[in-house]
Amino acid sequence: MTFTILRNRIQQRFLDRQLKIDDIIVFDEDLPPKKDCRLTFVDFAPIVKVRLRTDNNGIESAEFNTVPSELVDFANKWLLDREVWDVVCCESIGAIIQIKLTDNGVVEDKRVLTTYTITEDSHDFHDGVTQYAFSRSKEPVDFRVKMIRLWIQPFDSREYNEKVRPIVPQIQFRDFEPRILDSRNNTFESIDEVVARLNGAINAEEITGKVLNVQTLACSATQDWKIDPQSTQSKPWVGKTVFVLRVYYALGPIHEEEVGLADFVPECLVGGGMFKRPKFESQSCLLRKASKWLSENPEINFCSAMSLDVKLKSMVSIDTKQMSVTRETGDFIRILRIAYTKPREVSADIPISSTLPPPPPVYLEHRV
Known part of the structure; x- marks a missing residue:
């Protein structure tokens, strides 16, 4: 049997088996009992469905079926079917999920991997899926995807009963890509300019509801800096990357x-040298600074916190506003970014007594 025939059989077996799996997998089996739950999460992961084809040059290409909006629609239906969960936050996460199938293509085991080693040039993955494993009935299949994670909490049972039902939240999202200012130098808008456009959309009532999260989403770029934020295939963060602001909000x-957005940058404690790396503040120190800042600004409504790697071009001035980066060379520093909302500027002729009191301060902690 020639190599080509064997490869074609493997690919055909791969195509036949993938069609039997649902387009979206939900990881909700381990949700805690509602009476004991204060905060938990559920993941909605796309299954990479690949259509192999051959063009005029004999080169195989692929298509992906599921887009982020379909994940959101699926999550909304999941919330409506249960009527017990309120949404606290929502985020997009790059992950490797592992699925084990029966001979008939039924999912008998699934999990999100917490430890793995993968590089951009790995032969294990073909367009986001371990194709060879997919063709074998007893081997688990790994998918490298961008999934949606809903952070949820149960509705207060004292406020609702069979006659008085809660309003089930429905979520939506919108992406704000940085515009290219100079195509010759690949210069993009700063993050402040993108946030200004975001707020313009809120003021124009294009975003209707409560903002849950403003996520800085890293998108792999081509050589000419083109990106596809709608792709649900996750790639290792190498090469050219463009950041997109993804806004999740609850309709209302x-x-x-x-x-x-507020960035907290670690201070340099010990300078480096030719054979010595500099030492910076820890993430715990940044969390304490962020907590202090939030407590001193009670008018701010905390949305989310995330760690973000920023390219270290200078020890004197660290630019956290850049919306594009190349990961192949250079050093990086990890900052803490807080996303928040605040009331629009109150007009001078509106008495302060007519505005709502500020919410209580937020104190941040972290646990590994």
Whole structure:
């Protein structure tokens, strides 16, 4: 049997088996009992469905079926079917999920991998899926995907009963890509300019509801800096990367608010040298600074916190506003980014007594 025939059989077996799996897999088996739950999460992961084809040059290409909007629609239906969960936050996460199938293509085991080693040039993955393993009935299949994670908490049972049902939240999202200012130098807008456009969309009532999260989403770029934020295939963060602001919000009444981002950069404690790396503050120190800042600004509504790697071009001035980066060379420093909302500027002729009191301060902690 020639190599070509064997490869074609493997690919055909791969195509036949993948069609039997649902387009979206939900990881909700380990949700805690509602009476004991204060906060938990559920993941919605796309299954990479690949259609192999041959063009005029004999080169195989692939298509991916599921897009982020379909994940959101699926999550909304999941919430409606249960009527017990309120949404606290929502985020997109790059992950490797592992699925084990029966001979008939039924999912008998699934999990999100917490430890793995993968590089951009790995032969294990073909367009985001371990194709060879997919063709074998007893081997688990790994998918490298961008999934949606909903952070949820149960509705207060004291406020609702069989006659009084809660309003089940429905979520949506919108992406704000940085515009190219100079195509010759690949210069993009700064993050402040993108946030300004985001707030313009809120003011124009294009985003209707409560903002849950403003996520800085890293998107792999081509050699000419083109990106596809709608792709649900996750790639290792190497090469050219462009950051997109993805806004998740719960549909509802218009909120008179605007969005902001606050970056907390670790200070250099010990300078480096030719054979010595510099030493910076820990993430715990940054969390304490962020907590202090939030407590001193009670008018701010905390949305989310995330760690973000920023390219270290200078020890004197660290630019956290850049929206594009190349990962192949150079050093990086990890910052803490807080996403928040705050009331729009109150007009001078509106008495302070007519505005709502600020929410209580937020104190941040972390646990590994």
